[in-house]
Amino acid sequence: MSMVKTTVAALAATMTMSGVASAESLKGDLNIFLDTSNPAPRAVMEQLIGEFQGMNPDLKIETTIIDREAYKTQIRNFLTANAPDVATWYAANRMKPYVKAGLFEDLSDMWAEPEIAANLASTKGAMTIDGKQWGVPYTYYQWGIYYRKDIFAELGLSEPTNWAEEKANCAKIVASGRACYSIGSKYLWTAGGWFDYLNMRTNGFDFHMQLAAGEVSWEDDRVKATFANWRELIDMGGFLENHQSYSWQEALPFVVNGSAASYLIGNFAVAPLREAGLTDDQLDFYQFPAITEGVALAEDAPTDTFHIPSGASNKANAKEFLRFMVSADAQTKMNAGDALGQLPVNAKSAVDDDKFLNEGFTMLSSNSPGGVAQFFDRDFPAEMAKVGMEGLQEFMVRPDNLDAILARLEKARGRIYK
Numbered sequence: 001m002s003m004v005k006t007t008v009a010a011l012a013a014t015m016t017m018s019g020v021a022s023a024e025s026l027k028g029d030l031n032i033f034l035d036t037s038n039p040a041p042r043a044v045m046e047q048l049i050g051e052f053q054g055m056n057p058d059l060k061i062e063t064t065i066i067d068r069e070a071y072k073t074q075i076r077n078f079l080t081a082n083a084p085d086v087a088t089w090y091a092a093n094r095m096k097p098y099v100k101a102g103l104f105e106d107l108s109d110m111w112a113e114p115e116i117a118a119n120l121a122s123t124k125g126a127m128t129i130d131g132k133q134w135g136v137p138y139t140y141y142q143w144g145i146y147y148r149k150d151i152f153a154e155l156g157l158s159e160p161t162n163w164a165e166e167k168a169n170c171a172k173i174v175a176s177g178r179a180c181y182s183i184g185s186k187y188l189w190t191a192g193g194w195f196d197y198l199n200m201r202t203n204g205f206d207f208h209m210q211l212a213a214g215e216v217s218w219e220d221d222r223v224k225a226t227f228a229n230w231r232e233l234i235d236m237g238g239f240l241e242n243h244q245s246y247s248w249q250e251a252l253p254f255v256v257n258g259s260a261a262s263y264l265i266g267n268f269a270v271a272p273l274r275e276a277g278l279t280d281d282q283l284d285f286y287q288f289p290a291i292t293e294g295v296a297l298a299e300d301a302p303t304d305t306f307h308i309p310s311g312a313s314n315k316a317n318a319k320e321f322l323r324f325m326v327s328a329d330a331q332t333k334m335n336a337g338d339a340l341g342q343l344p345v346n347a348k349s350a351v352d353d354d355k356f357l358n359e360g361f362t363m364l365s366s367n368s369p370g371g372v373a374q375f376f377d378r379d380f381p382a383e384m385a386k387v388g389m390e391g392l393q394e395f396m397v398r399p400d401n402l403d404a405i406l407a408r409l410e411k412a413r414g415r416i417y418k
Contacts, residue, residue, distance in 0.1 A: 026056040030317045032063045033084040035071035044339035052324050059317065079103040083311035085318040088138075091126035091303040092374040093212060093381065095134055098307075104134045105308040110319060119346045120326060122364050125205070125371040126303050135307035136326050137345040139335055140372070142360030143193060143300040146269060147262035148255060149284040151178070159286040163201075163229070166289045170238045173261045180238040182260035184251030185396060188389035192376025193264055195392050196300050199226040201291035205298035205371035212379040214417030218409040224402075229291060231399050244397055252276065264288070266302070267342075270356050285359050296370030299363065303345070303374060387412045 160166040170180040254260040331344035347365040377385040
């Protein structure tokens with residue numbers, strides 16, 4: 001079944017907090033639509049909804065769980081007719097069509113509350129369109145460079161903090177007969193990750209978002225500077241050969257067998273690398289280094305979100321539910337290893353005792369004043385993302401084609417953003 005409706009009154013009776021009603025227990029209804037249909041996400045959502053029910057025993061909560069892929073095709077219909085009070089979705093450009101259509105409620109008043117303003121600050125940019133905030137985040141995960149610590153030790157390398165050090169490391173890795181970076185660009189999106197980081201490090205988060213919004217020409221000199229930095233790594237032989245033939249998973253063995261020293265990827269790659277035999281003594285992580293001095297370090301951290309539809313019937317109850325779900329305690333439970341296994345967005349939450357999650361949480365909560373991007377294929381409109389990533393992969397294979405690629409992307413920009 002693609003859709004399952006449940007009430008949580010019975011479930012709440014088994015929850016730790018079920019016997020403790022809040023001082024001002026909510027009344028009325030709360031209808032929640034979720035796309036967290038996989039077993040672990042579904043279980044933790046049901047647990048937390050049960051806790052919220054226990055705090056508000058007079059509240060009638062109905063939860064509808066829809067298969068994630070089906071949810072994507074149904075969301076516009078249910079936001080338009082018989083809207084729920086709370087709905088899950090995604091940040092940044094993925095929420096923009098529903099913001100522009102007037103289907104999501106403006107939640108800027110919640111973001112003015114001290115607890116949310118301080119503890120969710122790293123994700124505010126991802127939730128902002130036209131200077132207003134349209135939802136709250138509930139989970140994200142980091143991207144960065146995962147590398148073979150033992151290879152770095154063998155070659156006398158340390159984690160780079162700037163572009164000169166990154167290139168110097170890469171030169172030594174190539175000289176040792178290895179690729180600096182594994183990558184599988186067969187399905188294009190991994191090349192998008194490289195462009196995101198190079199562009200945000202070269203020109204900053206705001207410029208990157210302006211490009212994503214169609215406000216900057218692909219033939220702008222600042223965009224060309226990003227590609228010039230990328231080409232430095234390509235020309236020194238830094239990337240895995242024939243990467244266009246591999247998926248991201250098929251490129252992992254090159255890191256495992258040591259023929260590539262690192263991989264720019266999301267934290268989801270850690271589990272298969274461990275399963276393939278790499279230990280945490282061999283595998284480590286560092287933040288993509290600075291390129292342009294003075295440009296704050298923004299990160300790719302795809303973010304899942306809660307929204308209140310503009311047509312919701314119980315907006316006050318919905319806001320209380322959102323406040324609960326982004327609280328430090330709820331965020332800790334939601335993102336634990338036996339639940340979502342990702343990173344809490346609340347800076348006061350605790351993280352599972354996993355070195356990569358801890359490094360990512362510190363990086364995103366404390367060390368990323370430059371903003372949080374959602375990844376190329378979420379930040380750019382779907383059609384622009386497709387033609388853009390095709391161009392990025394082509395550039396990695398045929399960098400001399402850059403002018404023609406940029407002209408093609410600029411022509412697409414003129415057509416798509418109309």
